[in-house]
Amino acid sequence: MASKPSIPKGTRDFSPIEVSKRNYIIGIMRSHFEKFGYQPIETPSFENSETLMGKYGEEGDRLIFKILNSGDYLDKVSLDELQTINYKQLTGKISEKALRYDLTVPFARYVVQHQNEIEFPFKRYQIQPVWRADRPQKGRFREFYQCDADVVGSTSLWQEVELVQLYDAVFTSLGLEGVTIKINNRKILSGIAEVIGASDKLIDFTVALDKLDKIGEEGVKKEMIEKGISEVALQKVQTLFNFTGSIDEKLEKLEVLLSNSDEGKKGIEELKFICENVTKLGLQNAVLDLDVTLARGLNYYTGAIFEVAAPQTVSMGSIGGGGRYDDLTGIFDSKNKMSGVGISFGLDRIYLVLEELNLFPKTVVTSVKVLFLNYGEKEAFEALQAISKLRKLDVKVDLYPDNAKVDKQFKYAERRAIPYVVKEIVDGIFTLKNIVFGDQKMVSFEELVSELE
Template sequence: MAQKPSLPKGTRDFGPVQMYRRDYILNAIKHVFKKYGFMPLETPAMENLSVLTGKYGDEGDQLLFRILNSGDFLSSTTEDDLKNGSKSILPKITKKGLKYDLTVPFARYVVMNRNDIAFPFKRYQIQPVWRGDRPQKGRYQEFYQCDADVVGTDSLICEAELLSIVEEVFEQLNFSDYQVSLSSRKILEGIAEICGASDQFSVFCTILDKLDKIGLERVVEELEKVGLNNQSTDKLKEVLALNGNNAQLIEKLSSYFNDSAVGLEGISEVEETLAHFKNLGAKGNNIKVDFTLARGLSYYTGMIYEVKPTSINMGTITAGGRYDNLTGVFGMSGVSGVGISFGIDRIYDTLEELELFPDNQAQATKVLITNFDKASENKAVQILGQLRKSNISSEIFPESTKLKKQMTYADKKSIPYVIMVGSREIETGVYTLRNMINGEQDALDLDSLISKLKD
């Protein structure tokens, strides 16, 4: 019995319609990236585990897809390794993994090519990444990221530009139902400081990052389990209860940071970024200062931001931040970086659910030439060549068959025009051009036909 084909969980095929829609998204993003001076880059699908591990926190390390060594990958393991479990076995059977994101491989690239790069270095990168998450709506094990990063400068102009890119990209996609949550890792350090949690900052951030999933009371319970007292959690509740517009929130939080220099530094970063953003001419209607924004990844050190749809239930579709210390782990200290990542698959799902894709995205071919018989086929192929030389996307039905079958083909492919090439048309040099959308027909010579299709 033939094997039934299937896909691994968390992966998807993309047919022609889906690919046209993905190209629609990617072309909009690429256009904006290029306008802002970013250059393209690609890195391998796999990286050495020494590059990947320890960069995403403990939870991230657990989600890495590891690649078994070639050949007899168990040959170097011992009975003791098997008894000691995965921590003992893994280093001996796997040395590479599929990349978890694009930022860490980018940092590795910068370090390896430091002598050839002009700093600040601005690059964009569009490639698949892999994570062992439990598949669910908007979450896949293989998905594309679309990143833009700047390394080699501390300027907060970069943060403002990345936020401006978000606004401009979504304007091009006619998508406005989103919120940009904005904060600084230093604000989180300040909050942890006034709550007496500085010595457990990483755990504090990990728990706080669950706020929108498990609620405030559960967050408080988890913080108390790791040692925070009632006075500390009460202070956190006060901070999280602050409300108002962005300026009011910043002013209210500042009053809590009288004894926290790092907290005040984070406030200053947010204010400067928003000032640059405004000077760039951006609208900023979708930006909300959000002190609960923790971002689970451990390498962010400064500004952090994420974007979520507001009218549908979908996870983060765009996110990023500053990662001053990332290249330092590869032996290149003192290089600051900041980046943003567009989650193409979630953006696709969002636009699809909100029905925001243009109707004509499935149109690859503009015109189909009919094929009635062998006598007219040669002339039809000649016309096909002339249309393509005029940069008109066109095709011929490859077999002579009934007109109804050819029209059905054009209809299913959403081809808007059909050219009739039969013995009468060849004799007169006048061809019938049918509009498949409204059914209208025009009789045109070849030059007029080409001119009309170009328009």
């Protein structure tokens, strides 16, 4: 007996209703991306391994899905190499391609590869799936969509200001209130590492600090000590673990803490510019907050970093994030480094939040507006003549394909949540039944169109 088919853990099938809801979110995002001047691009689902590896840190590299070479993928591997069980060395010989981990590194590759065709500064948005070999849990999948907006070729901090506004505009249109846009700056983190004498441990320091909300203060300290950061150094930054107050108050505390770090002071200046101008311009619903523990584990951020927290009424991790990467294109073209900044929307998590808060409009899942019943070839042909006219008027309409029992056709309409049924057509008059409320009327074609609109 054949086993029941299944799908890999961390992946999902999407029903027509789920796809409609997802398209609703994407439609709002796309609309705002284009209002803000971003242009769409797409890149392949998989890249050469050398394009991706080494760009996300050791932790990120482990989560990249590798693709086995086609044909005899062990052809280049000797028996001695197989017996050494050196997986890193072996992987490079049996896998030359990998599924993309995010959209930012492929975007950097795209910019370098097409730089002679691009007008800079280049503002692009991209909505495509990515893959990570992560442990599946609520809101965390192995295959999921990212929705990115990036600007490359400009160092202006007005881009960061606009990206905060873009986040606010999208979440406002989605009806999502209580969203917090957290902001920090990698220069501040570098400055902190400098003043505690741990500049050589910057990556270890930031990766551990970024886990504060997950493993708590003691967990972060334990991880830092394990990575070689001294307890004396940790005492110097004890204030970071209880960093409260308004944005201005937090900036004042940072000015004291980083008074001896030029790098740290540069980060403070950048944060001041962004926060002050966002405040002056105003936000519709989102709240901007300075979070000095925000590090984001990706190595390529060099300036402002963002993370978006869902409303506190739902149990969900971040639903967006991003930042400034001054030298990302330099990893592909060391002679032509271009500054960039971008943000990403976590489509799947946003979907779950909207679902939990019941924020999807009812019209999102309305597919067909009216179903014509089928009584045979003659009646079906007449129905299709009317259906063709309705479709040209952008009315979503369908014909039941078979000459089945009327009850069966009605049940089909009910199960698909189709609100109207045309029972019959006699001398150009349509018998229209509203199966939601049960009322029925005789209408002309013009009246039918008016009723359906």
